Amino acid sequence: MKAVLLPGINESLQVVDHPEPRPDEGFALVRIRAAALNHRDVYIAQGQYAGISTPVIPGSDGAGEWDGRRVLIDPSLNWGSDPRAQGAQYRILGMPDNGTFAQWVSVPVENIHDCPAHLSFEQAAALPLAGVTAWRALFTRCNLQKGEKVFITGIGGGVALFAMQFALAAGAEVYVSSGSAEKIAKATALGATAGVNYREENWDKTLRSMAGGFDVVIDSAGGDGFAKLPALCNSGARIGIYGGTMGKVNGLSPQILFWKQISIHGSTMGNAADFAAMLQFVNQHRIIPVIDRVFEMEAVNDAYARMHHSEQFGKIVLRIS
Ligand SMILES: NC(=O)c1ccc[n+]([C@@H]2O[C@H](COP(=O)([O-])OP(=O)(O)OC[C@H]3O[C@@H](n4cnc5c(N)ncnc54)[C@H](OP(=O)(O)O)[C@@H]3O)[C@@H](O)[C@H]2O)c1
CATH class of the missing domain: 3.40.50.720 (NAD(P)-binding Rossmann-like Domain)
Known part of the structure; x- marks a missing residue:
């Protein structure tokens, strides 16, 4: 598959041929159509984040197809049982686990949600991390x-x-x-x-x-x-x-x-209940995420530069071919 790879800290991102992920039990492969940047991705690329491991396919936000449905992904992994705060095993999709800047991503089935019908893939990809x-x-x-x-x-x-x-x-x-x-x-x-x-x-x-x-x-x-x-x-x-x-x-x-x-x-991210409530609210009020710009996957370094320089108003999205 085609994927964006961060080879190491302070290195340029590369679009590479990468083996497709093999889902563990309870996980599923989502075909990503659009992904979105968060400041976290830029901090990771610059080495300003805890516990960085590279090489990695970045990306916490993605929307695409699974099981014949249009879906988006909740990027919170292993929140734990306490709604007040995430547990020690908590991770955010897109480092250390390979993320959404790729044609396929493996995620827990419970993290896959139906895409709001009023949103395009680009708009839906903008929603998960920032929205929750x-x-x-x-x-x-x-x-x-x-x-x-x-x-x-x-x-x-x-x-x-x-x-x-x-x-x-x-x-x-x-x-x-x-x-x-x-x-x-x-x-x-x-x-x-x-x-x-x-x-x-x-x-x-x-x-x-x-x-x-x-x-x-x-x-x-x-x-x-x-x-x-x-x-x-x-x-x-x-x-x-x-x-x-x-x-x-x-x-x-x-x-x-x-x-x-x-x-x-x-406040950090959100648990499954926060994510479900947020999605329901977006559906009820037909909220449309504000998209700053959509970049092709190949222009990922330009997308990162735009976020690094705070040029954006709204979400920066990558179209995954
Ligand atoms: N805890 C969590 O779960 C969580 C989740 C997401 C993000 N974050 C953190 O929240 C921050 C924003 O993330 P993001 O993804 O939304 O980033 P972003 O889209 O890149 O937004 C960063 C914004 O920060 C604003 N800013 C810069 N200097 C400022 C200042 N002196 N006073 C007030 N605002 C200032 C800028 O607003 P203007 O462009 O309007 O000037 C800029 O657009 C990052 O530090 C990120 O790591 C935390």
């Missing part, structure tokens, strides 16, 4: 309620955009941040009330004056910007954090956290 991460952070962890006010940082990101689409569909009012005025304009066109540029010095004060306080904040940046979030929160607010793009947080005030009774919820 957004779902768990927003609903399972932060318990978002209709009518609440939500702030989502870095709206160009794949997870952030799903969080916005889900929050809007749930009847929340959404504000966003981005490093790009163009991306803020695209987000408002999709239903966000307004946004601020996190590169501007007083973005937090601007946001406070335009929006007042927030009930839920969804962040993947961390860093010093995170320390400004509690002051933007209403009493009893919940902050969901699922990424750490900007590194460690300096200057976080404990007083604001305890006085306003703010909860900070770390």
Whole structure:
């Protein structure tokens, strides 16, 4: 089969002829038609991820065909029995296990789900990892309620955009941040009330004056910007954090956290129940993932470069020939 191979850290990706996977018991072979990138794939290629093993076929997101059906894949493997957190055996499809950037992938049968009928293969491939991460952070962890006010940082990101689409569909009012005025304009066109540029010095004060306080904040940046979030929160607010793009947080005030009774919820991916609930919500509200660009499999290095430079608005998809 044709597959994208990451030969080693900091090496270019190659499209190679690779032996088809042989499924173990309880696994099935899915013929992938489209796959999508996540920042995880870029971090792995750059050596910035725990426990990297190469060579590997990357890719956590895929949609295609199995058993005569159009399907997509839940990339969470071996979550374990505790719904509060994944167990020690937890893995994400696409390293160490070979992933979806290939014509065939072997996955547990229970991780295969029917593709929402209103989505193309490209749109469905965009959904799984980012969709379940957004779902768990927003609903399972932060318990978002209709009518609440939500702030989502870095709206160009794949997870952030799903969080916005889900929050809007749930009847929340959404504000966003981005490093790009163009991306803020695209987000408002999709239903966000307004946004601020996190590169501007007083973005937090601007946001406070335009929006007042927030009930839920969804962040993947961390860093010093995170320390400004509690002051933007209403009493009893919940902050969901699922990424750490900007590194460690300096200057976080404990007083604001305890006085306003703010909860900070770390969130990672989602279990089978989160995934099923997310899919049901996407079907019910006919949510269509925002696709930035579709690349042919052969242009995979261009796709990685686009994500590395944060040029995207929405998901970057690979068409698997
Ligand atoms: N815990 C989990 O389960 C999980 C799952 C998925 C992702 N993640 C992590 O979450 C992060 C985002 O992942 P992704 O796949 O959505 O990546 P992505 O699509 O590449 O999005 C990254 C976004 O981060 C935003 N950003 C950069 N600097 C920022 C800053 N100073 N303040 C606020 N936002 C900033 C940018 O937004 P603009 O383009 O709008 O400026 C960029 O588009 C990564 O660190 C990833 O590892 C974690």
